[in-house]
Amino acid sequence: MTAVRLGSGGPWEGIVGYSRVVAVGDQAWVSGCTAATVEGTVAHPGDAGGQTRVALETVARALTDAGLSLGDVVRTRMYVTDISRWEEVGRAHGEVFGEIRPATSMVQVAALIDPAMLVEIEADAVRGAGA
Numbered sequence: 001m002t003a004v005r006l007g008s009g010g011p012w013e014g015i016v017g018y019s020r021v022v023a024v025g026d027q028a029w030v031s032g033c034t035a036a037t038v039e040g041t042v043a044h045p046g047d048a049g050g051q052t053r054v055a056l057e058t059v060a061r062a063l064t065d066a067g068l069s070l071g072d073v074v075r076t077r078m079y080v081t082d083i084s085r086w087e088e089v090g091r092a093h094g095e096v097f098g099e100i101r102p103a104t105s106m107v108q109v110a111a112l113i114d115p116a117m118l119v120e121i122e123a124d125a126v127r128g129a130g131a
Contacts, residue, residue, distance in 0.1 A: 001025050004066060008058070010036060012113065021062040026127035028066045032079065032120040033058035034112060042116040048085045052078075052092035055121045060096075063125055070096060071130025076104045079120040083108035089119055100130060 005019040013020065021030045035043040035051035044050030060070050076097065080089055086106055093104070102123075112120050 008062065009038065020058075021066045023066040023068070028063060028068050028072075028125045028127075030059050030062045030123040030125070032122050033062070034114075034117045034120045036114070036117070042114055045116050046118075047088075048080065048082070048118045049088035049092045051117065051119045052089045052121070053095070055119055056092065056096045059121060059123045063123070068125045068127050069130065071100055072125040072127050073097065073100060073102045073123050074126050074129050075102050075124040077122040078104065078106040079109045079112065080106060081109060081111060081118050085118070093121075 001024050004023045005021075007013045008020040010020065018031050020033075021028055033055040035054040037043050042051070043054045059073075063069055063072065076093065078089055078093065080086065083106070089106065097104075112118075
């Protein structure tokens with residue numbers, strides 16, 4: 001099987017050497033998504049819930065580009081810079097995945113690539129998992 005590697009045009013993809021999403025057969029892996037905009041700024045500064053929603057929109061676009069959907073997500077990983085704000089992040093995640101209920105984890109990290117970023121989210125999906 002051949003891997004399909006899709007980028008989003010983000011500024012770090014070429015520097016770091018990664019794809020936004022890699023799909024092989026019925027599976028896809030979405031790289032960490034943040035609230036970074038195409039202009040290179042961070043949306044919703046200081047708002048962990050708002051940043052989570054933007055990151056999840058990026059996850060959804062990447063999956064759509066790879067021929068999958070949010071309903072196919074079987075696992076997410078959330079990296080947060082302040083675990084005391086877990087409810088803001090968790091509520092935004094629940095707005096999207098409340099019915100899907102993938103396996104997940106939320107982990108505090110020291111920092112993300114831009115100090116304004118509060119949340120980064122990865123997702124793994126299997127086509128048909130939501131059927």
